[in-house]
Amino acid sequence: MVNKNNQVENLLLNRRTIRAFKEQSLTQEQLNLLLEAARQTATSSFLQQSSVIHVTASEKRQQIREICQQDYVGANGDLFIFVVDLYRNQQIRKASGNNDGRLHKTDVFLQAVDDTVLASQNVADLAESWGLGTVFLGSIANDAAAMVKLLKLPALTFPLLGLQVGVPDQQPELKPRLPLKFRSFENEYETDHSLAELKDYDEVVQTYYDLRDSNRRIDSFTHQVNSAKLNHRETKRDDILNVIHQQQLCLY
């Protein structure tokens, strides 16, 4: 089905997360193009409410690795943090003598979140088009307050998502996803998900070996949903709403 001559089809339909990178950084030209891709990404109401921080200082990279608790974070490759950014527009309003208007509202926060995540995906796609590998780092939310401090993020900004980019040093298999019937619908949401049919998918996932961890067997999908990832537990990740509020975002 896939048109092998369409580079985007090839990339997106065969997309793997890469977590092992060779000791090689982006060229200055590559870096510029990635930042350009972020800049040209669609933006809600043309308000351009996202920013990208390229983290190059080894001390900061190490601190982020400790927050993420993943060995590969800030090791080989280039590290980007995508930031929800309403600060810039606040300053522009202030310079004109205006108050913060709607900037503290959930509505505007979510607009900026959209801007930020869209940009991160385009940066990843462009990097992958060059044969590079990428891994999104949701793990920066392990300690959002520490990230804020580390990146000197002012009020009205928030570190949403990390992305590491580099030359792949592994070739993982395609990770099997939920069948489309569970992920897409026509006209309205269907609540009768026929969970029994997940059994086949669970078997596919169970027999999938994650090459990133020397063929360690991973859990079935439903077991993962039923385990630590979503169970109640003590975690600093629960601070995230407080940190968002401390940044004066999403207040009402």
Place this chain on the structure above:
Amino acid sequence: MVNKNNQVENLLLNRRTIRAFKEQSLTQEQLNLLLEAARQTATSSFLQQSSVIHVTASEKRQQIREICQQDYVGANGDLFIFVVDLYRNQQIRKASGNNDGRLHKTDVFLQAVDDTVLASQNVADLAESWGLGTVFLGSIANDAAAMVKLLKLPALTFPLLGLQVGVPDQQPELKPRLPLKFRSFENEYETDHSLAELKDYDEVVQTYYDLRDSNRRIDSFTHQVNSAKLNHRETKRDDILNVIHQQQLCLY
């Protein structure tokens, strides 16, 4: 700088929003590939917490057009709504006798938001690789409660972002974005944005004519930031946090 042989570079660095489409829908094969692209998108913790609804019923498309208050929404082209979806995993947990665990937390909501927005960007990128045009519809947030009802979205789901896809019936110019120095930083956020330098950018934006509206002059960037888009005003968009809470999301 741009490598013309790299399709992704060409697409992402020259990306325009398209708001006028010809009277032509996606083929079934195209539709399947777009849904596949969403399905293969990176997903936080492998929890696969997003879904896509393809809206084909003319009545629903019209209702969404009324919510979005944009003539082109649900007119020509295909209409997708990207949904934050923690419902599916709730059902999987319930089937195993588990409680909802962390599903009502902001942390997990934001993970699912990331999943959802990443998928929407990949769908847009794939469609654009075929020469189609796309427009993201943040305007579905004009009445989130109506969207929930319309799409029969159960608790633990939320309609985050729309995307319309079709054959372009316009050729807009590239919309000039903020200079990179305002959007990207090294190692830490810079708060001294030298707003005076925005004057040049304002002039660029002011002389940019938005072809989508028969050459109507649009505002400078700083004027837009200082006007209705961010000013306090009466709007149903302010209900969004209530609707998120009513969907039992982001509660704490």
